[in-house]
Amino acid sequence: MLVRRSKNLANAGLLTTCSLFIFGLLLSSTLFHVIESAYGTIPPEVLHVSTDKRVYVGDETITISGKVEPEWLVNGDNQVHILIRDPDRQEYNTRDAELREDGTFSYSFVIESGISGYWDYLVGYRFDGVGSDFIYIDGPYELEIDEATYEIPYIVDEGTVENIQLDSGNKSLIIVANSVSLLTIDLPRELIDATENGDDERFVVLFNGRQTTQFHEINSTDITRTLEIDPPCSSWEGGFPCGDYEIRIVGTQVIPEFPLALVIMIIAASMGLAAIRFGPTLFKGD
Secondary structure, three states, X not given: OHHHHHHHHHHHHHHHHHXXXXXXXXXXXXXXXXXXXXXXXOXXXXXXXXXXXXEEEOOOEEEEEEEEOHHHOEOOEOEEEEEEEOOOOOEEEEEEEEOOOOOEEEEEEEOOOOOOEEEEEEXXXXXXXXXEEEEEEOOOEEEEEOOEEEEEOEEEOOOEEEEEEEEOOOOEEEEEEEOOOOEEXXXXXXXXXXXXXXXXXXXXXXXXXXXXXOEEEEEEOOOEEEEEEOOOEOOOOOOEOOOEEXXXXXXXXXXXXXXXXXXXXXXXXXXHHHHHHHHHHHOOOO
């Protein structure tokens, strides 16, 4: 009798489980049809977000902007919430941005110190959230020569600068880049310069060994000269495929391969050795 009752309870439990499963399917199907009839097969996007460019270097200003579609705006709810995370997925900053009357917003900030890599951000409004990412590179580039460090600030629209080195023999600066569409670079005059009789001369720029005129100088001070360079990618007539390539900036003078102090030390040491070796002969009387 006890066994039969247990079987009945088991059958009742199984029946209840099956009934709930079928009810769940019917409810899900009903909800799907409600959403489909209200919005179509795919609900519309509530938020549109983007950054003003893809890659940022050093203390560049980063701007996140977007728009909430007008039909989704709710009176009294006039802010979006922005969360920014570093490449380790650690929270870097959160901020509420005010919505304008047309539903647009923007938020600008500077990464004072951070990790190079892919940063992501999430923008939320009421029940919807949209995320994306950007690339941050800790800058400026630091070039070490003979135990001295030279900072070379630069900006790119996209892509990366892989390496910068000085070619003293050819009075040039070599930049190895990858998929860079526009490069703006500050050249320290003490590192490389192009002058004649004390006046500034135009640099010579080569892409993969070919001279180009697709650059211009946009600023000049007593300390630096700034060039804006447009690499001739394959989308241009006569261009080469984007990817790894070399930009060579040729001047008329570069920093000495050996520091002045080292040169003086070498000369002094040479004179000392000469005095020791030839001293008796040099100072021997007739």
